[in-house]
Amino acid sequence: MTRVLKRSQRRLLSAFRQLLNEKEYYDIRVAEIISLADVGKTTFYRHYERKLDLFIEMHREIFDTMLQELVCRDDWLSKEPRPMLIAVAMKAVSKTGGRRSIAYKLGSDWPHAQRQLSENLTATINRQLGTAFSGAKWTTNQEQLAGALAALYMDFLIRLNSAANEKAALISARSLQCFSRAMVLAALEEASGDAACPTY
Amino acid sequence: MTRVLKRSQRRLLSAFRQLLNEKEYYDIRVAEIISLADVGKTTFYRHYERKLDLFIEMHREIFDTMLQELVCRDDWLSKEPRPMLIAVAMKAVSKTGGRRSIAYKLGSDWPHAQRQLSENLTATINRQLGTAFSGAKWTTNQEQLAGALAALYMDFLIRLNSAANEKAALISARSLQCFSRAMVLAALEEASGDAACPTY
Structure with a gap:
């Protein structure tokens, strides 16, 4: 289910992650990412329009990781969380990212980011539900369920930041x-x- | 459970609502609200620090209305929504507020608004749960439940905007x-x- 990224995209993502460990999202410039990743400006703009797109790409991977163990019915219906969900939670808490909310950190990029993240998360959950419950009959439609689950997962991720x-x-x-x-x-x-x- | 508002606050809220029907949040100035409400500037600033506070006050009332019929256990455990929830949904859909999301409409006020709305909604739900399930034993703590329910309700309200x-x-x-x-x-x-x- 993971998107296959080009080598240059991997380098950009990794540079972006490294910079996020050093400074705030808002203080990172595209030029720095490009320089640290050692890729050309043209390469950056072939894949992404702006810094926010890297942020969203990074979260696409986080969502995939977090949900990758929800493969079959029993995974969804287990009373205990999957180990990977716990791992994501532990990693988030260990980050020394300060205690300001993601909304403040992203500033004017937040409205767009929030919508995009929420859509991606809904799509990933919807796909995982489709695999796990193939042929199941729902009382509500599956996308409505996926959307509501995405709201809970987003809330979980946002709160982790201040756990x-x-x-x-x-x-x-x-x-x-x-x-x-x-x-x-x-x-x-x-x-x-x-x-x-x-x-x- | 409703906060008791002073007469001048009612006038300000009502003027703010009226302006929101005519233009976008971002284009409304405090001076206009004051003038339409026919109250003094000092009065405004005695109650509120800025326009956003009126937006939050307005939503406090929406939350109270939306949740006022969730008084006892059976209300929470009913398989059908309370009439007031349906009424809030219908009213939101009938608004000719355009289809842009609340996040875009609020712009740079959104991060603060979102946090405040989410805290208020959690508090209201927590209070209603406390009344309805007084003495109940929870597997998780009641505030955790209230927070998760608030995430679902917020998602519901945000999606209504584009229903x-x-x-x-x-x-x-x-x-x-x-x-x-x-x-x-x-x-x-x-x-x-x-x-x-x-x-x-």
Whole structure:
């Protein structure tokens, strides 16, 4: 499911990540990314229009990683979060990125970023649901479910940024799995009796 | 549960609402609001620091309205949305506010607005849960549940802005109730067998 990136894109992404460890998103210039990645300006603009696109690309990978273990029904319906979700949470908490919210860090890029991230996350979740529940009947349509799950996952990621410590992050990951499991069950028509919602 | 507003605040809110029907948030100036509300500048600044605070005050009322019928357990655990939630959805769809997202409309005020709205919504939901489930045992803490529900409600409100028609809005309201019901059940320790999540 992962997008295949060209070697130059990998270098750009890696340079961008490195710079994000050193300074704030808003203080990073495209020229710095290009220079650190050692690729040409033309190469950058062949793949991306602006810095924000790299940020979104980076998160596409984070989403893929975070959701890669949700492959079959039992993964979605497990009461415990997948190890990879916990790993993503732990990594986020360990980052020394300060405690300002992602919205503040991105400033005027945030409205666009938020919409794009939310669309990408919904698409990834929708794809994973499609694989795991191929042929399942939903009480609501699958995309509506994917959208609602994406809202929970986004909220989880945004809150991770201000999670006090690893314990708090672990509790969040567990709640996320618990709530998404409940939502998937509610959306499954075949779910036993009281769990399922009425079909419309 | 509604905050009691002074008469001058009511006038300011009403003027602000009226202006929002005529133009975009970003084009409204505090001077216009004051003039239309026929209150003094000092009065405005006694209650609010800036235009954004009125926007947040306005949404505090929307949240109260939207959640006012979630008073007891059965309201939260109903499979059908409360009439007031449907009413809020229908009203939002009928607004001729254009189809640009709230994030774009608020521009650089959005990061702050989003955080504040999300905190207020979480607080309101937390209060309503506290009343409806007084004495209940949760598998996760009640505030974690309130935060996750707030993420779903925020997503619902943001999507309403681009809902195609009344039917789409109704489906969203029903999904929202279906999913929040499932989450509350999952968070209730006493919930029967498979529905509840493990306690940590």
